Amino acid sequence: MMLLPCPWCGPRNVSEFTYGGERTPRPDPATATPAEWRDYLYTRRNTRGWTAETWYHGNGCRQHVVIERHTLTNETRSTS
Numbered sequence: 001m002m003l004l005p006c007p008w009c010g011p012r013n014v015s016e017f018t019y020g021g022e023r024t025p026r027p028d029p030a031t032a033t034p035a036e037w038r039d040y041l042y043t044r045r046n047t048r049g050w051t052a053e054t055w056y057h058g059n060g061c062r063q064h065v066v067i068e069r070h071t072l073t074n075e076t077r078s079t080s
């Protein structure tokens, strides 16, 4: 069983969450090039180690939360 640290509900079973993907900074719409938008929309870093991810706690507080997860060990830690 894997527990995710929800900032509002505390540690909860991963089955209560929906994975939202890697957290990537959005480029500035006024200055971004088409290549930067393509990378933002389609390119993932697929990091080996700690990465920030967005999760939706649909069977709990119904909030989108950012959680750091180690991709090799599945250790998690809260970002807030």
Ligand SMILES: [Zn+2]
Residues within 6 Å of the ligand: 006, 007, 008, 009, 010, 057, 060, 061, 062, 063
């Ligand atoms: Zn929650």
